[in-house]
Amino acid sequence: MVCQTSMEIFRHFSVNPERLQKERRNLLVRIIVPETEEARDKIIKATNSQTPIPKSSLRVTDPIHRQIEDYLKTRDLYYDRRKNYYKNEGKKPKDIISVSFLAQCLMSVLMQRPDSARARPSTLLEDNSAYKKLYHKNNDLVTYYLLAYGGRKAEISLKEKGFSPSLVTNLKFYVVYAVFVLATETLYPTNKKIFDLDIEDLSDDLITQCIELTRGIFDRLGATDKVAKGSEFLEKLKSELEIIIDANSNLEGCHKSG
DNA sequence: AAGACTGACACACGTTATTC
DNA sequence: GAATAACGTGTGTCAGTCTT
Numbered sequence: 001m002v003c004q005t006s007m008e009i010f011r012h013f014s015v016n017p018e019r020l021q022k023e024r025r026n027l028l029v030r031i032i033v034p035e036t037e038e039a040r041d042k043i044i045k046a047t048n049s050q051t052p053i054p055k056s057s058l059r060v061t062d063p064i065h066r067q068i069e070d071y072l073k074t075r076d077l078y079y080d081r082r083k084n085y086y087k088n089e090g091k092k093p094k095d096i097i098s099v100s101f102l103a104q105c106l107m108s109v110l111m112q113r114p115d116s117a118r119a120r121p122s123t124l125l126e127d128n129s130a131y132k133k134l135y136h137k138n139n140d141l142v143t144y145y146l147l148a149y150g151g152r153k154a155e156i157s158l159k160e161k162g163f164s165p166s167l168v169t170n171l172k173f174y175v176v177y178a179v180f181v182l183a184t185e186t187l188y189p190t191n192k193k194i195f196d197l198d199i200e201d202l203s204d205d206l207i208t209q210c211i212e213l214t215r216g217i218f219d220r221l222g223a224t225d226k227v228a229k230g231s232e233f234l235e236k237l238k239s240e241l242e243i244i245i246d247a248n249s250n251l252e253g254c255h256k257s258g
Numbered sequence: 259a260a261g262a263c264t265g266a267c268a269c270a271c272g273t274t275a276t277t278c
Numbered sequence: 279g280a281a282t283a284a285c286g287t288g289t290g291t292c293a294g295t296c297t298t
Contacts, residue, residue, distance in 0.1 A: 005264095119263095119295070229264085229296090
């Protein structure tokens with residue numbers, strides 16, 4: 001890709017200005033200034049189609065991803081639609097949300113598939129019906145923000161608690177799922193339910209509770225990669241979450257009647 | 259049953275932080 | 279300010295699982 005090449009050349013001569021004198025090679029560059037963002041993305045898509053690129057990464061030219069990027073930016077999260085764009089802008093890694101990470105959070109919560117998010121992240125995105133469900137144009141952008149925010153917060157929390165890198169990857173999407181289940185009080189959180197949430201609903205306490213819950217089940221099942229990729233973990237987690245939800249709603253019932 | 263596909267892992271490399 | 283340590287990133291291999 002030309003922008004990548006030109007970027008590298010610029011960096012090279014920025015670091016080594018003296019080499020500019022000796023350099024005699026030429027490079028033909030065609031500069032196109034698109035009128036709109038849509039046109040720009042079409043060009044990217046067309047020029048990239050010469051060399052095969054996985055479908056999932058080409059999807060990021062869909063309008064919905066630009067909308068997500070624009071929205072997250074207003075909340076100080078940076079959606080890495082164009083790889084390394086925000087890194088080059090000097091944004092902090094913890095504020096940069098990769099396309100695949102958001103996708104994994106989405107499938108964990110909206111499709112209740114943390115196992116797939118952990119083990120087979122791109123497979124689901126290749127499937128058109130799943131993709132359309134996760135990135136439906138009617139989904140409110142707040143939903144994407146809350147999922148990105150909650151996902152990143154869970155990830156950071158796991159790291160801060162000193163969990164090993166592999167344990168973090170094995171647990172994080174289950175934690176994200178659990179957090180949103182308890183926050184929305186349903187095993188099957190929808191866009192609508194998440195939309196009604198607030199940042200404060202995704203508290204440190206809730207995340208800690210979910211980390212302990214998932215960790216406990218994971219350990220009991222053997223704490224291996226296989227467990228994190230399999231289906232039993234999710235089943236156990238769901239049934240324990242259901243018990244907690246019931247207990248919470250009974251508690252509320254008592255408060256209201258009493 | 260085979261092939262596709264995944265993340266973990268190890269490693270090399272470059273950048274940033276720390277120390278003296 | 280240089281030397282060193284710590285950290286982060288990219289790449290390739292590998293074992294294991296899921297899909298067909």
